[in-house]
Amino acid sequence: MxxxxxxxxxxxxxxxxxxxxxxxxxxxxxxxxxxxxxxxxxxxxxxxxxxxxxxxxxxxxxxxxxxxxxxxxxxxxxxxxxxxxxxxxxxxxxxxxxxxxVNGGRSPCSPLELVTVIVRCMKTGLKSMAAKLMMAKVKWPKGNETRGPVLTPNKRMTHIECSGLEYV
Known part of the structure; x- marks a missing residue:
């Protein structure tokens, strides 16, 4: 390095x-x-x-x-x-x-930039999850206990890119 x-x-x-x-x-x-x-x-x-x-x-x-x-x-x-x-x-x-x-020089990863990246990643991840939930098939369980819908898992894996960091 x-x-x-x-x-x-x-x-x-x-x-x-x-x-x-x-x-x-x-x-x-x-x-x-x-x-x-x-x-x-x-x-x-x-x-x-x-x-x-x-x-x-x-x-x-x-x-x-x-x-x-x-x-x-x-x-x-x-x-x-x-x-x-x-x-x-x-x-x-x-x-x-x-x-x-000096003169405006700074670290490649200042604390403010780190927080910004984390917030951006969280925001992107939440949007992706919300979209998947909206598109997921909703199935209701059979039987007397109907507490809520059961979501069918999507077979695709979610891939999010975020400022050089990748989450799968």
């Missing part, structure tokens, strides 16, 4: 770009002085000044808890854990992919 797939970014479009933070580190003696925060703010400011830039993104090794805390505190979104991303001294380590959206 490419970074573009995770960031709603189309690399074939020349009117979109991303900014990547390759490495950021602060020497122990100068930590907790706001240096990393100031540097990241400058990168975000720079990316925001490029009208076609959609996001700032970076990878962080999974055991670097201070960095993970910093990125989270600065409103970066953790998009994915990438297994075996780093190879250090012959050992594989996982990475987290963090992203900070």
């Amino acid at each position: 490419q970074i573009a797939d995770l960031l709603r970014y189309d690399s074939s479009r020349v009117d979109q770009t991303l900014v990547y933070i390759l490495t950021l580190g602060v020497v122990d003696a100068y930590r907790n002085l706001g240096i990393a925060t100031a540097l990241i703010r400058e990168v975000i400011k720079y990316a925001s000044s490029i009208p076609v830039c959609r996001a700032v993104y970076l990878h962080v090794i999974s055991y670097n808890n201070p960095a993970i805390h910093l990125y989270t505190k600065m409103s970066f979104n953790c998009i994915r854990r990438l297994h075996g991303f780093y190879l250090i001294n012959g050992q594989h380590y996982d990475s987290y992919l963090f992203v900070y959206y």
Whole structure:
């Protein structure tokens, strides 16, 4: 999976770009002085000044808890854990992919879009069920107990497409 797939970014479009933070580190003696925060703010400011830039993104090794805390505190979104991303001294380590959206950039599946897709699927499914019920043959059971009609099952399977998701 490419970074573009995770960031709603189309690399074939020349009117979109991303900014990547390759490495950021602060020497122990100068930590907790706001240096990393100031540097990241400058990168975000720079990316925001490029009208076609959609996001700032970076990878962080999974055991670097201070960095993970910093990125989270600065409103970066953790998009994915990438297994075996780093190879250090012959050992594989996982990475987290963090992203900070700028200039209207957004995730390929925002919470609002997810709710919209679910509602659209439910609406389509209910319409389909209603149509099937209306078209189904109605048979009344024989005997004294007539609680209601018995619907004859339709031999066709219902197939609904919904924003790339299929339900059968």
